[in-house]
Amino acid sequence: MPEGPSIVILKELTTPFAGQKVIAVSGNSTMPIDRAKGKKIVDFKTWGKHFLICFKDFTIRIHFLLFGSYRINEEKEGTPRLGLRFGNGFINFYACSIKIIEQALDDVYDWSADIMSDDWNSKAARKKLKKTPAMLACDALLNQDIFSGSGNIIKNEVLYRIQVHPLSKMGKLPPKKLTELINETRAYSFDFLKWKKAYVLKKHWLVHTKKTCPRCKGPIQKEYLGITRRRSFFCPVCQKLYE
DNA sequence: CCGGTTGTTCAGCG
DNA sequence: GCGCTGAACAACCG
Numbered sequence: 001m002p003e004g005p006s007i008v009i010l011k012e013l014t015t016p017f018a019g020q021k022v023i024a025v026s027g028n029s030t031m032p033i034d035r036a037k038g039k040k041i042v043d044f045k046t047w048g049k050h051f052l053i054c055f056k057d058f059t060i061r062i063h064f065l066l067f068g069s070y071r072i073n074e075e076k077e078g079t080p081r082l083g084l085r086f087g088n089g090f091i092n093f094y095a096c097s098i099k100i101i102e103q104a105l106d107d108v109y110d111w112s113a114d115i116m117s118d119d120w121n122s123k124a125a126r127k128k129l130k131k132t133p134a135m136l137a138c139d140a141l142l143n144q145d146i147f148s149g150s151g152n153i154i155k156n157e158v159l160y161r162i163q164v165h166p167l168s169k170m171g172k173l174p175p176k177k178l179t180e181l182i183n184e185t186r187a188y189s190f191d192f193l194k195w196k197k198a199y200v201l202k203k204h205w206l207v208h209t210k211k212t213c214p215r216c217k218g219p220i221q222k223e224y225l226g227i228t229r230r231r232s233f234f235c236p237v238c239q240k241l242y243e
Numbered sequence: 244c245c246g247g248t249t250g251t252t253c254a255g256c257g
Numbered sequence: 258g259c260g261c262t263g264a265a266c267a268a269c270c271g
Contacts, residue, residue, distance in 0.1 A: 003249050049250080067268045078268090086247045095267050097251075142250090152251045201249095208249090227261085231248080 002064045004116045004149020004191035007046045013072055014044050017086050026083035029098045033082055036060065046116065047109045048148030052101075053084075059101040068096035113148040115189045122182045129178060133171020137164055137181070138226040147185055153208050154192060156233045158184050160207040165241035166225050166232040172242040207233040 022036045036055065045052040053060040062068075062082070069076075073089045080092035102110055112121035128146045129135070141147055141155035150158075159166055162180045164173070173181065195201040207213070210220050213235035226231040 006249075065267075066248060067250090067266085069268080071251075097266095135247095153249050181250095229262090230250090 002049050002066065002068065003151035003154055003189075003192065004046070004048050005189055005196055007049055007051050007064075007149070008116050008193055009197060011046050011050055013042050013089065017041060017084075017091065018044055020086040020088060023087060024083075024085040026085075027080045027093070029081045031060075031098045031099075031100055033060065035100070035208075036084065042060065045105065047105075047111065047114050048116075048144055049151070050081060050109075052105065054105070056133045057102075059105060061099045061101050062093055063096075063097040063099075067095055069094045070096075082156050110148075111143070113145060115147055115149045115154075115186050116193070117233055120186060122179075122186070125182050126178065129170045129182075133169060135170045136166065137168045137170070137173075138166035138230070138232050139228055140170055140181075141185065142226075144227050149189065150185055152230050153205070154185065154188055154231070156208045157192075158188050159207060159232075159239060161188060161236060163239050164232050165236070165239040168242040169238070174242075177242070180223070207235065209233065213238055227234065 018041055018208050021040045022038065025034050025037045027033060035058065039055045041053060042056055043054040045054060049064040053062070059148060070091060070093045072091050076092065076094065078094060080094050081096050082098055083092045084090060111117050111119040112124045114120060125146055129140060137159055138155060141150050141158060142152065158181065162177065162184050164177060164181065192201060195204050209221055210233060215219055215238050216235065218235060218237050221236050223232050224230065
C-alpha cells in the first residue's frame with residue numbers, strides 16, 4: 001500500500017468526494033477527527049506517502065505506514081481509524097497514522113520533493129544530494145526530504161536499473177550517474193503507478209525479492225543496509241560500487 | 244503458526 | 258545535544 005504511487009491511486013479514487021460535505025465521522029483515532037463533521041472537503045492532496053484531506057481551516061493527514069489500508073464504499077472487518085460518510089458514499093481508513101495539520105500546507109510541505117508531483121524539481125534534489133556526499137544510495141532513496149514518496153521497492157528497483165550498488169556514496173557518483181539516479185526515481189515511480197493500476201507491479205520487479213539477476217544470471221544478494229536497515233536486493237556483479 | 248514486511252517515531256544510550 | 262540502535266506499533270501473506 002504505502003509508496004507514493006499507491007497514494008496517487010487513492011487520490012484518484014476519492015475524486016467523487018472532493019467538494020462533498022462530511023455527513024458523519026467515525027473511527028478510533030485519538031485525534032480530534034470530529035472536527036470534520038458537517039464540513040466540506042475542499043480538496044484531496046498527496047505529498048509522497050501522505051494523503052491529505054483538506055478542509056477550509058485544517059487538514060487531516062493520513063499516513064499508512066507499513067500496514068495501513070482503506071476501503072471505499074465497502075465494509076471491512078474491524079474498526080476503522082477514521083471513517084467519513086458523504087451523500088454519495090463513504091471511505092474508511094484502517095491501521096494508519098492520523099494527524100491534524102493547522103498550518104497552510106505550503107508552509108509544511110516542500111512540493112518540489114514529491115516524486116509524483118507536477119512540482120517535482122530534479123535540480124532541487126540534486127542540490128540536496130550534493131550537500132550530503134557521505135549519504136549512501138540506499139539511504140538517499142528512502143529519504144523523504146529528497147525523494148518524498150520513494151519506498152523500499154522503488155529504492156531497490158531504481159538502483160538495479162541504473163546499475164548502482166546500494167552502498168555507493170552520493171559524493172562519489174559521477175555526475176551522469178547522479179542524473180540517472182534522480183531521473184530514474186521519478187521514471188520508475190510512474191511505471192510503478194501504471195503497473196500497480198494494472199495489477200502487474202510484482203511481475204515487473206527485476207530484483208526486489210528476486211533470487212537471480214535477470215542480466216548476468218548470478219545470485220541476487222539480500223542485505224539490510226544503511227541507516228535505515230531496510231532490505232536491499234542487489235546484484236553484486238552488475239551494480240557498481242562507487243566509494 | 245510463525246516469520247517477515249511497500250514505514251515512521253521515539254526512548255535510551257554513550 | 259548529537260548520532261546511533263532497537264523497540265514499538267500494526268495487519269496480512271505464505
